[in-house]
Amino acid sequence: ACNAPIKQLYNIGVEIEENSELDLFEAFNKHAGDERIPAIVKEMEEELGAGNKKPEILSKLAQYELTLKDWVEEHRGYRKYVAIAGKCWPAFQTQFGFVPCYVNSRLTAQGIPVSCEVDIYGALSEFIGTVVSEDTVTLLDINNSVPADLYEEDIKGKFDYTLKDTFMGFHCGNTASSKLSFCEMKYQMIMARSLPIEVTQGTLEGDIKPGDITFFRLQSTSDNVLRAYIAHGEVLPVATRSFGSIGIFAIPEMGRFYRHVLIEKNFPHHGAVAFGHYGKALFEVFKYLGVPMEDINYNQPASLPYPTENPFA
Numbered sequence: 001a002c003n004a005p006i007k008q009l010y011n012i013g014v015e016i017e018e019n020s021e022l023d024l025f026e027a028f029n030k031h032a033g034d035e036r037i038p039a040i041v042k043e044m045e046e047e048l049g050a051g052n053k054k055p056e057i058l059s060k061l062a063q064y065e066l067t068l069k070d071w072v073e074e075h076r077g078y079r080k081y082v083a084i085a086g087k088c089w090p091a092f093q094t095q096f097g098f099v100p101c102y103v104n105s106r107l108t109a110q111g112i113p114v115s116c117e118v119d120i121y122g123a124l125s126e127f128i129g130t131v132v133s134e135d136t137v138t139l140l141d142i143n144n145s146v147p148a149d150l151y152e153e154d155i156k157g158k159f160d161y162t163l164k165d166t167f168m169g170f171h172c173g174n175t176a177s178s179k180l181s182f183c184e185m186k187y188q189m190i191m192a193r194s195l196p197i198e199v200t201q202g203t204l205e206g207d208i209k210p211g212d213i214t215f216f217r218l219q220s221t222s223d224n225v226l227r228a229y230i231a232h233g234e235v236l237p238v239a240t241r242s243f244g245s246i247g248i249f250a251i252p253e254m255g256r257f258y259r260h261v262l263i264e265k266n267f268p269h270h271g272a273v274a275f276g277h278y279g280k281a282l283f284e285v286f287k288y289l290g291v292p293m294e295d296i297n298y299n300q301p302a303s304l305p306y307p308t309e310n311p312f313a
Contacts, residue, residue: 002117002118002119002120002121002122002268002269002270003219003222003266003268004085004118004119004120004121004220005220005221005222005224006120006220007220007224008220008224008225008226009120009121009124009220011290012226012289012290014124015077015079016120017075019071019075021087021091021092024067024071025095025096027067027070027071028063028064028067028096031063031064031066031067031070032063034063034066036062036066037059037062037063037066038062040062040065040066041058041059041062044058044061044062044102044106045058047106047177048177048183048184048185051177051182051183051184051185051206052185053184053185053186054185054186054187054201054202057098057185057201057202060096060097060098061098061100061102061103061202064096064098064100064103065103065106065107068084068086068103068107068112068114069107069112072084072112081127082112083112083113083114083115083123083124083126083127084104084107084112084113084114084115084123085114085115085118085119085120085122085123086100086104086114086115086116086118087117087118088100088101088104088116088117088172089117089191093188093191093195093199093200094195094199097198097199098199098200098201098202099172099173099187099188099191099200099201099202099203100114100202101116101171101172101173101174101188101202101203101204101245102173102185102202102203102204103202104116104174105138105173105174105175105176105177105204105245106176108126108130108136108137108138108174108176109136109176109177109178111130113126113127113130113137113139114126114174115139115270116139116171116172116174116270117270119139119268119270121217121218121219121220121268122139122217122268122270122272123139124218125139125216125217125218125271125272126138126139126272128216128218128272128282128285129214129216129272129273129274129278129282132274132278132281132282132285133274133275133276133278135274135275135276136176136178136179136275137272137273137274137275138171138174138175138176138179138208138245138272138273139171139174139270139271139272139273140169140170140171140175140245140270140271140273141169141170141171141269141270142167142169142215142258142262142269142270142271143167143269144167144168144169144170145166145167145168146163146166146167146168146248148163150238150241150248151163151166154238154239155236155238155248155250159236159250161236161250161252162255164254164255165250165251165252165253165254165255166236166248166249166250166254167248167249167251167254167258168240168242168246168247168248168249169208169215169235169246169247169248169249169271169273170242170244170245170246171244171245171246172188172190172203172244172245173186173188173202173203173204173205173244173245174204174245175204175206175208175245176204177204177206179208179209179275180204180206180207180208180209180245181206181207181208181209181210182206182207183204183205183206184204184205184206185201185202185203185204185205186201186203186204186205186243187200187201187202187203188200188201188202188203189243189244203244203245204245205243205244205245205246206245206246207239207240207246207247208235208245208246208247209235209247209275210234210235210236210237210238210247211234211235211275211276212232212233212234212275212276212277213232213233213234213235213249213273213274213275213276213277214230214231214232214233214273214274214276214277214278214279214282215229215230215231215233215249215251215271215272215273216228216229216230216231216271216272216274216278216279216282217229217267217268217270217271217272218286218289218291219267219268221265221266222266225292225295226289226290226291226292226295227265227267227291227295227296227297228282228286228291228295228296228297229257229261229262229265229267229296229297229298230279230282230283230286230296230297230298231251231254231257231279231298231299232251232277232279232299233249233250233251233252233254233299234249234250235247235248235249235250236248236249236250251299252299252301253299253300253301253302254299256299256300256302256306256309257297257298257299257300260306260307260308260309261297261299261306264306264308265295265297279298283296
């Protein structure tokens, strides 16, 4: 789902191995009946607790988790660290019989970042965030608005943010349980509109815990220029009334940042999230990786117009 010119990846020392979804499916089937599956299922049951609403799918999810872990060990070569940009639709759920979101969240929490929708730079951004924060990160859509009625009822007058400062950080169910206020194993509601619910199970749903966050991303343009953005903000302690791994995010001057950085500079709709304020370290990392200073973007205050922003507007 996200543009990924690979030249700059090699320039900064990242190797890529492209693998067929069919080969992954074959490896998954070869793990059927693996003697390690019951132990992984027990881990999942303990992690989910009362949120274990789909116990019948856990053995398949455990089988898939083992498939990915074995794949990493068999394919890492001399590389110490590995991240995965995994495909998760449209063929995945009909062939594997589940969605991989919960497994992706577990691997990310274990230090193997897994991005959704084959987002290669998203996976790399997650890895950078994992190292900088020494903590679990996540990857979310950044292009969903907060409903005006929800803002009026639960945010306005209680927090010092305008509606345009807020947005819904959302993905289907890929955020680790440790970063959710509550969690439940559910099904992918969007897919289930056109498919049997049984093949869409495997999302980890819940509101993301309130607190400080850093939204950031490293990305190459189609003409091989590295760009990045960093923005400090927070997840508000406000119920989302929605589904998926989701939270109400607030970033000062987000509306302007969205217009003059995310859209104008062609960033994809995925952003990595570190749980805390890590802008200082991330800025230095992006400098070290060779991102031009003018292309390390941040959410500029209202008193500092963006280069293309009309100062009279």
